[in-house]
Amino acid sequence: MVELERSAKAATLAPETLPKPERIVQQFRDKRILERLTEGYKGWRPIAGGLATGSGFAFGTEYAHHNLAGGYMEFRAAAQLSTRLWQKYGATLSFPHTFGRRLISGINLTHRNYNSLDYYGPGMFSTRGGRTNYRLEDTTLQGIAVARPEKRLRAGAMLGYVWTNVGPGKRGGISSTEQVYTESQAPGLHRQADFFRYGMLAQYDRRDNPLGPKTGGNYVIQWVRYQDQTRSLYSFNRYDIDFQEYIGFFNNLRRLAFRARGTFTDPAGNAVIPFYMRPTVGGSDDLRGYRQYRFNDSNALVLNAEYRWEIFSGMDGALFYDAGKVMRRGGHLALSQMKGAAGFGLRANTRNQTFLRFDVGFSREGFMIWFKFNDAFSSQRFGTGAFQPLY
Amino acid sequence: MRVRIGILIAALAAIPVAGQKFYPDDPLLKEPAPRRIGEMPVRELSDVYDLFVHSLATPGELQPRTGPKIRARGTNTLGDPMEGAWWERRHYWNPLTHEQLQRGPGGTRPPSMDGKWTITGPKSSGVTPGFRIKDSTGTTYYLKFDPVDYPELSSASDQISGKIFHALGYHVPDNYVIEFPASILELSPDARIREANGQRRRMTHDDVNDALRRAARNQAGLYRGTASRNLPGALIGEYRYHGTRSDDVNDTVPHEHRRDLRGMRLAAAWIDHDDSRAINTVDVVIEENGLRYVRHYQMDFGSTLGSASYKPNSPRSGGEYLFDWRNAFLQFITLGALVPEWARASYPDIPSIGRFESERFRPEKWVPEYPNPAFMNALPDDDFWIAKQIMALSDDDLKAIVDSARFSDPGASVYMTECLIRRRDKIGRYAFSRVLPLDRFEVSGGRLIWQDLSAQYGFGGAGPVKVEWFDFNNLTGAATPLQANEGAWLPQPGGPYLLAQFTQRNTPSRTISVYLRRTASKVEVVGVEHQW
Numbered sequence: 001m002v003e004l005e006r007s008a009k010a011a012t013l014a015p016e017t018l019p020k021p022e023r024i025v026q027q028f029r030d031k032r033i034l035e036r037l038t039e040g041y042k043g044w045r046p047i048a049g050g051l052a053t054g055s056g057f058a059f060g061t062e063y064a065h066h067n068l069a070g071g072y073m074e075f076r077a078a079a080q081l082s083t084r085l086w087q088k089y090g091a092t093l094s095f096p097h098t099f100g101r102r103l104i105s106g107i108n109l110t111h112r113n114y115n116s117l118d119y120y121g122p123g124m125f126s127t128r129g130g131r132t133n134y135r136l137e138d139t140t141l142q143g144i145a146v147a148r149p150e151k152r153l154r155a156g157a158m159l160g161y162v163w164t165n166v167g168p169g170k171r172g173g174i175s176s177t178e179q180v181y182t183e184s185q186a187p188g189l190h191r192q193a194d195f196f197r198y199g200m201l202a203q204y205d206r207r208d209n210p211l212g213p214k215t216g217g218n219y220v221i222q223w224v225r226y227q228d229q230t231r232s233l234y235s236f237n238r239y240d241i242d243f244q245e246y247i248g249f250f251n252n253l254r255r256l257a258f259r260a261r262g263t264f265t266d267p268a269g270n271a272v273i274p275f276y277m278r279p280t281v282g283g284s285d286d287l288r289g290y291r292q293y294r295f296n297d298s299n300a301l302v303l304n305a306e307y308r309w310e311i312f313s314g315m316d317g318a319l320f321y322d323a324g325k326v327m328r329r330g331g332h333l334a335l336s337q338m339k340g341a342a343g344f345g346l347r348a349n350t351r352n353q354t355f356l357r358f359d360v361g362f363s364r365e366g367f368m369i370w371f372k373f374n375d376a377f378s379s380q381r382f383g384t385g386a387f388q389p390l391y
Numbered sequence: 392m393r394v395r396i397g398i399l400i401a402a403l404a405a406i407p408v409a410g411q412k413f414y415p416d417d418p419l420l421k422e423p424a425p426r427r428i429g430e431m432p433v434r435e436l437s438d439v440y441d442l443f444v445h446s447l448a449t450p451g452e453l454q455p456r457t458g459p460k461i462r463a464r465g466t467n468t469l470g471d472p473m474e475g476a477w478w479e480r481r482h483y484w485n486p487l488t489h490e491q492l493q494r495g496p497g498g499t500r501p502p503s504m505d506g507k508w509t510i511t512g513p514k515s516s517g518v519t520p521g522f523r524i525k526d527s528t529g530t531t532y533y534l535k536f537d538p539v540d541y542p543e544l545s546s547a548s549d550q551i552s553g554k555i556f557h558a559l560g561y562h563v564p565d566n567y568v569i570e571f572p573a574s575i576l577e578l579s580p581d582a583r584i585r586e587a588n589g590q591r592r593r594m595t596h597d598d599v600n601d602a603l604r605r606a607a608r609n610q611a612g613l614y615r616g617t618a619s620r621n622l623p624g625a626l627i628g629e630y631r632y633h634g635t636r637s638d639d640v641n642d643t644v645p646h647e648h649r650r651d652l653r654g655m656r657l658a659a660a661w662i663d664h665d666d667s668r669a670i671n672t673v674d675v676v677i678e679e680n681g682l683r684y685v686r687h688y689q690m691d692f693g694s695t696l697g698s699a700s701y702k703p704n705s706p707r708s709g710g711e712y713l714f715d716w717r718n719a720f721l722q723f724i725t726l727g728a729l730v731p732e733w734a735r736a737s738y739p740d741i742p743s744i745g746r747f748e749s750e751r752f753r754p755e756k757w758v759p760e761y762p763n764p765a766f767m768n769a770l771p772d773d774d775f776w777i778a779k780q781i782m783a784l785s786d787d788d789l790k791a792i793v794d795s796a797r798f799s800d801p802g803a804s805v806y807m808t809e810c811l812i813r814r815r816d817k818i819g820r821y822a823f824s825r826v827l828p829l830d831r832f833e834v835s836g837g838r839l840i841w842q843d844l845s846a847q848y849g850f851g852g853a854g855p856v857k858v859e860w861f862d863f864n865n866l867t868g869a870a871t872p873l874q875a876n877e878g879a880w881l882p883q884p885g886g887p888y889l890l891a892q893f894t895q896r897n898t899p900s901r902t903i904s905v906y907l908r909r910t911a912s913k914v915e916v917v918g919v920e921h922q923w
Contacts, residue, residue, distance in 0.1 A: 002423050013637065016636050018436070018437075022444075025439055029437060251735075251746075309722065309726065311727075312715065314714065
């Protein structure tokens with residue numbers, strides 16, 4: 001029987017080939033097309049995203065050299081443009097391997113030109129109909145050094161200079177900010193300022209996986225001093241806290257995620273804080289039923305709670321409730337005046353890292369749909385400068 | 392009684408007969424010598440394509456939803472695969488000593504510690520860091536290291552599971568647990584590395600240090616991992632769990648119908664080999680004694696037991712496919728309120744064990760990461776075939792195998808052994824309850840004797856069994872009852888072939904047909920067929 005089968009097979013022997021779709025997938029892998037796109041060619045690679053929310057789809061190119069000074073120094077330079085013509089240019093020289101990776105330091109130079117950032121006026125009583133937009137153009141030069149004395153703990157300091165310029169917004173159908181708001185309602189609208197900036201930060205990160213946390217916590221505090229170098233009208237201290245806690249159960253296939261984020265400012269003497277440097281609430285990472293930057297004032301507090309569950313290995317579901325407020329004075333922490341938003345979401349992930357997030361948030365102002373390429377609460381907010389949506 | 396015999400005769404007579412059932416050389420314990428193959432190019436499969444195709448529309452000829460099931464092929468008349476390119480009769484038939492179990496397919500040629508290990512390149516595949524080296528004897532090995540946060544996890548899993556699969560008869564590579572100082576490594580000036588973007592460049596000491604930085608070290612500062620000895624032939628790519636390789640003349644049975652691959656489902660369940668897919672197999676062109684043929688290997692067991700190679704296994708492992716329409720829909724609409732049984736498992740806090748347990752393990756529900764057509768086709772007799780081999784590994788055998796993993800924590804060794812024992816017993820209990828669990832049929836002293844495996848392992852036994860005898864016509868397939876005979880004694884009258892029909896009295900659908908051939912010098916068992 002075996003020999004009969006072999007004889008039959010011998011008569012039909014043919015070269016082993018892959019089905020066409022598999023061949024295409026295999027060639028894609030063999031030619032390392034994905035790697036070439038992500039890792040780049042001779043240091044050059046395309047990049048996407050990375051501008052503030054509201055920019056539209058952003059794309060650009062980056063040049064990176066990882067092996068300067070025997071591998072101890074890295075250089076990156078990037079230029080990006082979004083579909084709304086927002087622009088961002090930057091260059092970073094970093095030293096990631098100092099003292100066995102226990103000290104990360106670098107110098108960064110960034111220029112941003114965001115032509116239509118939203119502003120609704122100050123305070124919690126601003127209205128949705130008060131939406132305006134303005135141009136924010138700034139250049140930042142800063143140095144930062146972050147030490148990691150042990151695996152979970154980071155402490156760092158930064159020092160830099162910021163040149164800012166605010167102008168009329170370009171988005172059609174929405175008034176430009178200066179047409180609606182006065183200097184008292186939008187400090188810094190008509191008087192440009194430059195800042196000497198320095199500060200310190202500390203982070204204790206005990207999350208199991210920062211790119212898709214299931215258990216643990218992340219606790220960050222930061223202080224930054226903005227010293228107005230032009231008229232001393234706008235000098236202030238800014239204090240940020242961001243506490244996150246993740247509680248997994250059923251082998252972390254179900255999770256509760258909590259976050260408390262606060263930004264508090266302390267103007268020096270009679271100084272005021274430029275409206276574009278004030279903390280905001282609303283958007284894809286905090287109050288998801290409201291538009292991005294919906295509420296703006298000198299201080300902000302956001303509380304988030306999420307229940308997450310695994311639908312299948314590549315996708316999680318989420319139910320969330322967000323609450324947030326902005327305050328003229330930092331002591332007005334009463335929870336009663338908070339705006340609330342509830343919603344649901346889906347998170348696509350691979351290797352336990354969220355690469356696409358879809359959230360729908362509902363509030364008294366309607367609903368908002370968000371597509372983001374990061375995990376909720378994970379956007380980089382610490383270490384001042386170019387990484388933040390604003391400041 | 393007469394009515395039942397009549398029904399049985401009618402059923403047997405209804406079996407279509409294509410020719411004689413048994414040939415003089417039956418049962419064939421070994422495959423006939425393979426035909427010489429020609430040049431066979433390397434054909435690598437795409438793991439991504441494999442994942443999507445199997446998840447969305449599993450290929451191969453699957454069991455029909457209704458009607459007769461497709462029985463396993465590639466077996467001899469006793470129901471066992473023939474020894475050869477896919478599988479060999481091992482522990483169940485010829486018990487291996489503890490030393491042999493620990494050695495596996497080789498066990499005597501670890502990389503020599505007398506001299507340097509020359510790094511000739513990086514490990515080309517997989518998620519764990521590693522190197523390709525030549526030891527001072529010039530033998531090539533592939534080194535891969537344990538993850539820093541989970542020392543011993545991957546190497547112990549690889550060692551234990553590889554040895555188990557070897558005892559079960561599969562071809563596996565000759566792997567060793569190694570502990571070595573960084574000073575034994577030297578970098579060949581010819582070593583090349585391929586960067587992520589595909590560009591090749593000379594391998595540097597930074598590359599070596601980068602890999603070592605991600606490798607676990609023991610308390611003595613030695614790096615620990617697995618050394619896999621180069622397989623004895625040219626590697627031509629993976630085999631699929633369906634279809635055949637079109638350029639291999641000896642590969643004639645669709646893989647989804649091979650008993651050794653169908654049966655492997657429960658073996659994989661035992662060691663939680665959820666990564667049992669094409670990418671963890673390899674075909675090797677063997678040249679020996681003037682023959683040139685393909686041998687089929689199972690490999691890369693670093694992602695078994697509680698390990699996912701570089702981290703503990705997912706709790707989902709074995710419980711559910713990575714993607715399953717029905718379960719995903721249920722989870723979506725219930726907002727996760729429906730908690731699967733596997734999600735409730737609890738695991739020990741032992742880094743070298745990872746996520747491996749026996750309490751929630753259900754062999755009948757176990758699945759790999761995505762549908763495997765051979766596993767999906769497994770029938771009760773396929774399960775029985777592997778389960779009898781699994782049960783043949785005694786508690787002490789398993790302890791010996793686990794010892795070969797060289798856990799530094801005695802608690803890990805004890806936990807692993809106990810876990811394997813409990814999972815083994817669950818498999819035995821399950822598989823032996825689906826067929827009439829009798830085996831090892833032979834003739835002795837004029838009687839047909841056998842073993843009740845369910846009774847032997849303390850699972851309650853098969854219960855009362857009726858044995859009826861028939862004279863069997865090997866040419867026509869007709870079975871004529873020998874009514875005077877019932878029981879174990881061989882009937883005296885009759886032709887050269889006898890049929891003993893075993894029926895479980897409590898579940899009459901479970902039967903075993905045992906065929907015997909009488910010659911002048913002996914009576915031997917030539918065929919065994921299960922029905923259920």
